[in-house]
Amino acid sequence: MKTRGWVISATMTASALLVMSSAAQSSGATAHGARAERLRPSAVRNAAPVVVELFTAQGCGGCIEANTAVERAATEPGVIALTYGVDYWDYLGWTDTFARPEFSQRQPAYRAALRQRGVSTPQVVIDGRRQVSGAHGLELEGAIVEETARQSWPPQIEFRETGDRVGVGSGRAPVGGADVVAVTYTPGVQTVEVARGENRGREVRHVNVVREVRRLGEWRGRPVLYALPPARGGDAVAVLIQGKTDRRILGAAVRD
Numbered sequence: 315m316k317t318r319g320w321v322i323s324a325t326m327t328a329s330a331l332l333v334m335s336s337a338a339q340s341s342g343a344t345a346h347g348a349r350a351e352r353l354r355p356s357a358v359r360n361a362a363p364v365v366v367e368l369f370t371a372q373g374c375g376g377c378i379e380a381n382t383a384v385e386r387a388a389t390e391p392g393v394i395a396l397t398y399g400v401d402y403w404d405y406l407g408w409t410d411t412f413a414r415p416e417f418s419q420r421q422p423a424y425r426a427a428l429r430q431r432g433v434s435t436p437q438v439v440i441d442g443r444r445q446v447s448g449a450h451g452l453e454l455e456g457a458i459v460e461e462t463a464r465q466s467w468p469p470q471i472e473f474r475e476t477g478d479r480v481g482v483g484s485g486r487a488p489v490g491g492a493d494v495v496a497v498t499y500t501p502g503v504q505t506v507e508v509a510r511g512e513n514r515g516r517e518v519r520h521v522n523v524v525r526e527v528r529r530l531g532e533w534r535g536r537p538v539l540y541a542l543p544p545a546r547g548g549d550a551v552a553v554l555i556q557g558k559t560d561r562r563i564l565g566a567a568v569r570d
Contacts, residue, residue, distance in 0.1 A: 362466055362468040362563075362564070362565045362566060363392050363393060363394045363566050363567070363568075364392060364393050364394070364440065364441060364458055364461045364462055365394045365396070365440070365441050365442070365552075365554060365563050365566050366384060366387050366388075366393055366394065366395045366396070366438060366439075366440055366454075366458065367396050367398065367420075367438065367439045367440075367442075368380060368381070368384040368395070368396065368397045368398065368436060368437070368438050368448055369398050369400050369417070369418075369420075369421055369435060369436060369437040369438075369439075370397060370398070370399065370400070370435065370436045370448075370520070371399060371400050371401075371402075371403035371404075371410050371413065371435055371436075372399065372403075372408060372410045372411065372412070372413075372506055372508050372511075372513060372518050373403040373404065373406045373407070373408040373410060373508065373510075373511035373512055373513060374403050374435050374436065374512060374513070375512035375513055376435075376436065377435060377436040377448075377518075378513070378516070378518060378519075379448070379451075380436035380438060380447075380448025381397070381436075381448075381518065381519055381520060381521070382451075382519070383438075383448050383450075383451040383454050384397065384438065384448055384454070384521060385503060385519060385520075385521040386451065387454060387455070387458060388521045388522060390458065392462060393458060394552050394566055394568060395521055395522050396497055396499055396522055396524050396552060397412075397499075397520050397521055397522055397523050397524060398417040398420065398524045399411070399412030399413035399414070399417060399520075399523070399524075400413055400417055400418040400421070400435060401413035401414070401415060401417075401418055402418055402435075403435065403511070406510075406511040406512060407510040407511045408508055408509065408510040408511035408513070408514075411506055412504075412506075412520065412523050412524075414526075416527060417524065417527070420527065421433045421437060423561055424437075424439050424442070424445070424561055427442070427559070427560050427561035427562075428444070428445055428561075430445070436448045438454060440457050440458065440461050441461050441562065441563045442556055442557070442560075442561040442562045442563040443461070443562050443563075444457060444461075466564075467485070467486075468485065468555070468564050468565030468566075469482050469483045469484060469485030469533070469535075469555060469564065469565055470482070470483035470485075470565075471483075471553055471555070471565055471566070471567035473542075473553075473567070473569045474539075477542070477569065478541060478542050478544075479539055479540065479541055479542055480494075480496075480530075480539070480540050480542055480553050480567075480569070481537065481538070481539045481540075482494055482533055482537065482538055482540070482553075482555060482565075483537050484535060484536055484537050485535055485564070485565075486535060487533060487534045487535035488557040488558075488559065488560060488562065488564070489559065490557070490558045490559040491532055491533065491534045491557075491558055492532070492533045492534070492555050492556055492557050492558060492564060493529050493530075493531075493532060493533070493555075493556050493557075493558055494529070494530040494531055494532070494533050494538075494540055494553065494554070494555055494556075495527060495528070495529055495530065495553070495554045495555075495556055496526075496527075496528045496529075496530050496542055496543055496551050496552070496553055496554075497524055497526070497527050497551065497552045497553075497554060498524070498525045498526040498527075498528075498543065498545050498549050498550070498551050499522045499523055499524045499525060499549065499550055499551075499552065500522070500523050500525060500548060500549055500550075501522055501548075501549075501550050501570075502521070502522070503519055503520065503521050504519070504520050504521075504523055505517050505518070505519050505520075506518050506520070525549060526543065528543050530542070530553075533555055542569070550568055550569060550570050551568070551569045552566060552567070552568045552569075553566065553567050553568075553569070554566045
Protein backbone atom coordinates (compact mmCIF):
# COMPACT_ATOMS: atom_id res chain seq x y z
CA MET A 315 0.00 0.00 0.00
CA LYS A 316 2.81 2.30 0.78
CA THR A 317 4.42 1.52 -2.51
CA ARG A 318 1.17 2.04 -4.36
CA GLY A 319 0.57 5.21 -2.44
CA TRP A 320 4.01 6.44 -3.40
CA VAL A 321 3.34 5.67 -7.07
CA ILE A 322 0.04 7.51 -7.00
CA SER A 323 1.65 10.42 -5.19
CA ALA A 324 4.52 10.49 -7.69
CA THR A 325 2.09 10.35 -10.60
CA MET A 326 0.08 13.19 -9.19
CA THR A 327 3.27 15.14 -8.52
CA ALA A 328 4.47 14.56 -12.08
CA SER A 329 1.11 15.69 -13.42
CA ALA A 330 1.24 18.76 -11.25
CA LEU A 331 4.74 19.52 -12.44
CA LEU A 332 3.61 19.20 -16.06
CA VAL A 333 0.74 21.58 -15.40
CA MET A 334 3.02 24.02 -13.61
CA SER A 335 5.60 23.77 -16.35
CA SER A 336 2.97 24.34 -19.02
CA ALA A 337 1.61 27.30 -17.08
CA ALA A 338 5.11 28.70 -16.62
CA GLN A 339 5.80 28.36 -20.35
CA SER A 340 2.48 29.99 -21.15
CA SER A 341 3.21 32.76 -18.65
CA GLY A 342 6.71 33.19 -20.05
CA ALA A 343 5.39 33.32 -23.61
CA THR A 344 2.81 35.88 -22.53
CA ALA A 345 5.47 37.96 -20.78
CA HIS A 346 7.72 37.70 -23.82
CA GLY A 347 4.86 38.73 -26.06
CA ALA A 348 4.10 41.66 -23.77
CA ARG A 349 7.73 42.77 -23.91
CA ALA A 350 7.73 42.48 -27.69
CA GLU A 351 4.52 44.48 -27.84
CA ARG A 352 6.03 47.20 -25.68
CA LEU A 353 9.01 47.42 -28.01
CA ARG A 354 7.02 47.85 -31.18
CA PRO A 355 7.03 51.34 -32.71
CA SER A 356 3.23 51.36 -32.51
CA ALA A 357 3.44 51.13 -28.72
CA VAL A 358 5.30 54.34 -28.01
CA ARG A 359 6.63 54.49 -24.46
CA ASN A 360 8.45 57.78 -24.65
CA ALA A 361 6.35 60.88 -25.11
CA ALA A 362 8.40 62.15 -28.03
CA PRO A 363 7.97 60.78 -31.56
CA VAL A 364 10.95 59.11 -33.22
CA VAL A 365 12.37 61.37 -35.95
CA VAL A 366 13.77 59.54 -38.98
CA GLU A 367 15.74 61.76 -41.37
CA LEU A 368 16.70 60.40 -44.78
CA PHE A 369 19.33 62.10 -46.95
CA THR A 370 18.91 60.85 -50.50
CA ALA A 371 19.28 61.82 -54.15
CA GLN A 372 17.26 61.04 -57.24
CA GLY A 373 20.47 60.38 -59.17
CA CYS A 374 21.82 57.92 -56.59
CA GLY A 375 21.42 54.32 -57.69
CA GLY A 376 21.82 52.98 -54.16
CA CYS A 377 19.19 55.26 -52.64
CA ILE A 378 16.01 53.65 -53.93
CA GLU A 379 16.04 50.87 -51.32
CA ALA A 380 16.53 53.44 -48.56
CA ASN A 381 13.62 55.49 -49.92
CA THR A 382 11.44 52.39 -49.75
CA ALA A 383 12.53 51.52 -46.20
CA VAL A 384 11.83 55.03 -44.92
CA GLU A 385 8.49 55.14 -46.74
CA ARG A 386 7.55 51.97 -44.85
CA ALA A 387 8.77 53.45 -41.54
CA ALA A 388 6.66 56.57 -42.14
CA THR A 389 3.49 54.49 -41.76
CA GLU A 390 4.36 53.56 -38.16
CA PRO A 391 2.55 55.48 -35.41
CA GLY A 392 4.92 57.65 -33.42
CA VAL A 393 7.39 58.09 -36.28
CA ILE A 394 8.11 61.38 -38.06
CA ALA A 395 9.89 60.56 -41.33
CA LEU A 396 11.55 63.39 -43.29
CA THR A 397 13.25 63.13 -46.69
CA TYR A 398 15.99 65.61 -47.62
CA GLY A 399 17.16 65.78 -51.22
CA VAL A 400 20.90 66.47 -51.52
CA ASP A 401 22.52 68.15 -54.50
CA TYR A 402 26.04 66.71 -54.65
CA TRP A 403 24.89 63.82 -56.86
CA ASP A 404 23.84 66.25 -59.59
CA TYR A 405 27.26 65.90 -61.25
CA LEU A 406 26.17 62.51 -62.62
CA GLY A 407 23.85 64.26 -65.04
CA TRP A 408 20.54 64.57 -63.24
CA THR A 409 19.60 67.67 -61.23
CA ASP A 410 17.63 66.57 -58.19
CA THR A 411 14.26 68.30 -58.24
CA PHE A 412 13.90 68.34 -54.43
CA ALA A 413 17.47 69.12 -53.39
CA ARG A 414 18.62 72.33 -51.74
CA PRO A 415 22.15 73.24 -50.62
CA GLU A 416 21.08 73.72 -47.00
CA PHE A 417 19.85 70.13 -46.88
CA SER A 418 23.29 68.90 -47.90
CA GLN A 419 24.83 71.15 -45.24
CA ARG A 420 22.79 69.43 -42.54
CA GLN A 421 24.78 66.23 -43.05
CA PRO A 422 28.23 67.56 -42.03
CA ALA A 423 26.72 68.70 -38.72
CA TYR A 424 25.66 65.11 -38.08
CA ARG A 425 29.02 63.82 -39.28
CA ALA A 426 30.79 65.85 -36.61
CA ALA A 427 28.31 64.99 -33.85
CA LEU A 428 28.29 61.27 -34.68
CA ARG A 429 32.07 61.24 -35.17
CA GLN A 430 31.94 59.89 -38.69
CA ARG A 431 34.81 60.04 -41.14
CA GLY A 432 32.70 61.35 -43.99
CA VAL A 433 29.26 61.91 -45.43
CA SER A 434 27.48 59.14 -47.32
CA THR A 435 24.31 58.74 -49.34
CA PRO A 436 21.84 57.39 -48.53
CA GLN A 437 22.07 58.27 -44.87
CA VAL A 438 19.39 57.73 -42.25
CA VAL A 439 19.73 59.54 -38.91
CA ILE A 440 17.38 58.61 -36.07
CA ASP A 441 16.60 61.26 -33.45
CA GLY A 442 19.97 62.83 -34.21
CA ARG A 443 21.50 60.07 -32.07
CA ARG A 444 22.52 57.33 -34.45
CA GLN A 445 22.99 56.51 -38.10
CA VAL A 446 21.86 53.38 -39.91
CA SER A 447 22.00 52.19 -43.47
CA GLY A 448 18.65 52.89 -45.04
CA ALA A 449 19.33 50.14 -47.55
CA HIS A 450 18.91 47.59 -44.75
CA GLY A 451 15.27 47.75 -43.77
CA LEU A 452 15.62 45.40 -40.79
CA GLU A 453 18.43 47.49 -39.34
CA LEU A 454 16.28 50.59 -39.66
CA GLU A 455 13.28 48.90 -38.07
CA GLY A 456 15.39 47.62 -35.19
CA ALA A 457 16.87 51.06 -34.56
CA ILE A 458 13.41 52.63 -34.50
CA VAL A 459 12.19 49.99 -32.03
CA GLU A 460 15.17 50.64 -29.75
CA GLU A 461 14.69 54.39 -29.92
CA THR A 462 10.98 53.99 -29.24
CA ALA A 463 11.77 52.00 -26.09
CA ARG A 464 14.14 54.67 -24.79
CA GLN A 465 12.42 56.61 -22.04
CA SER A 466 12.57 60.37 -22.30
CA TRP A 467 10.86 63.39 -20.85
CA PRO A 468 10.75 65.96 -23.65
CA PRO A 469 9.56 69.53 -23.19
CA GLN A 470 5.99 70.08 -24.27
CA ILE A 471 5.42 71.44 -27.78
CA GLU A 472 2.10 73.17 -28.39
CA PHE A 473 0.88 74.80 -31.59
CA ARG A 474 -1.35 77.84 -31.17
CA GLU A 475 -4.82 77.70 -32.72
CA THR A 476 -3.91 80.55 -35.04
CA GLY A 477 -1.32 78.25 -36.62
CA ASP A 478 1.38 80.90 -36.78
CA ARG A 479 3.14 80.23 -33.47
CA VAL A 480 4.42 77.33 -31.42
CA GLY A 481 5.25 77.16 -27.73
CA VAL A 482 8.00 75.05 -26.18
CA GLY A 483 7.68 74.35 -22.47
CA SER A 484 10.23 73.97 -19.73
CA GLY A 485 12.65 71.11 -19.42
CA ARG A 486 16.27 70.11 -19.07
CA ALA A 487 18.34 71.72 -21.82
CA PRO A 488 21.54 70.06 -23.04
CA VAL A 489 24.96 71.58 -22.48
CA GLY A 490 25.28 74.49 -24.90
CA GLY A 491 21.51 74.81 -25.29
CA ALA A 492 19.28 73.73 -28.13
CA ASP A 493 17.84 75.09 -31.35
CA VAL A 494 14.15 75.04 -32.21
CA VAL A 495 13.89 74.14 -35.89
CA ALA A 496 10.86 74.17 -38.20
CA VAL A 497 11.01 71.62 -41.02
CA THR A 498 8.38 72.25 -43.70
CA TYR A 499 7.55 69.20 -45.79
CA THR A 500 4.93 67.81 -48.17
CA PRO A 501 3.22 64.80 -46.55
CA GLY A 502 2.80 61.59 -48.50
CA VAL A 503 4.57 60.02 -51.45
CA GLN A 504 5.84 61.81 -54.54
CA THR A 505 7.20 60.08 -57.63
CA VAL A 506 9.82 61.52 -59.98
CA GLU A 507 10.77 60.02 -63.35
CA VAL A 508 14.53 60.34 -63.73
CA ALA A 509 15.80 60.90 -67.28
CA ARG A 510 19.58 60.81 -66.72
CA GLY A 511 22.21 59.50 -64.34
CA GLU A 512 22.34 56.20 -62.47
CA ASN A 513 18.55 55.96 -62.22
CA ARG A 514 17.83 56.86 -65.84
CA GLY A 515 14.42 55.63 -66.95
CA ARG A 516 13.29 54.78 -63.41
CA GLU A 517 10.57 56.25 -61.23
CA VAL A 518 11.91 57.23 -57.82
CA ARG A 519 9.55 57.48 -54.87
CA HIS A 520 10.00 59.91 -51.97
CA VAL A 521 7.97 60.22 -48.77
CA ASN A 522 7.47 63.46 -46.79
CA VAL A 523 9.73 65.59 -48.98
CA VAL A 524 11.33 68.48 -47.06
CA ARG A 525 10.85 71.92 -48.61
CA GLU A 526 12.51 74.18 -46.06
CA VAL A 527 14.45 74.06 -42.81
CA ARG A 528 14.32 77.19 -40.66
CA ARG A 529 15.80 77.87 -37.24
CA LEU A 530 13.17 79.55 -35.07
CA GLY A 531 15.40 80.41 -32.13
CA GLU A 532 17.21 79.12 -29.08
CA TRP A 533 15.86 77.06 -26.21
CA ARG A 534 17.64 76.85 -22.83
CA GLY A 535 15.06 75.10 -20.72
CA ARG A 536 12.53 77.85 -20.11
CA PRO A 537 9.14 78.24 -21.86
CA VAL A 538 9.39 80.24 -25.10
CA LEU A 539 6.94 81.13 -27.87
CA TYR A 540 8.21 81.12 -31.47
CA ALA A 541 6.77 82.43 -34.74
CA LEU A 542 6.26 79.75 -37.39
CA PRO A 543 7.06 80.24 -41.07
CA PRO A 544 4.05 80.40 -43.38
CA ALA A 545 3.41 77.12 -45.16
CA ARG A 546 1.84 76.65 -48.55
CA GLY A 547 -1.38 74.68 -48.79
CA GLY A 548 -0.94 70.97 -48.27
CA ASP A 549 2.38 71.23 -46.45
CA ALA A 550 3.04 70.26 -42.84
CA VAL A 551 5.57 71.59 -40.33
CA ALA A 552 7.61 69.45 -37.96
CA VAL A 553 9.10 71.35 -35.03
CA LEU A 554 12.29 69.82 -33.67
CA ILE A 555 14.12 70.70 -30.46
CA GLN A 556 17.71 69.82 -31.25
CA GLY A 557 20.89 70.08 -29.23
CA LYS A 558 23.36 72.57 -30.67
CA THR A 559 26.43 70.49 -29.92
CA ASP A 560 25.40 66.84 -29.93
CA ARG A 561 22.56 67.33 -32.48
CA ARG A 562 20.27 65.04 -30.51
CA ILE A 563 16.58 65.65 -30.99
CA LEU A 564 14.99 66.17 -27.59
CA GLY A 565 11.41 66.52 -28.78
CA ALA A 566 9.33 66.86 -31.92
CA ALA A 567 5.77 67.53 -33.01
CA VAL A 568 3.92 68.04 -36.28
CA ARG A 569 1.44 70.71 -37.30
CA ASP A 570 -0.62 69.36 -40.18
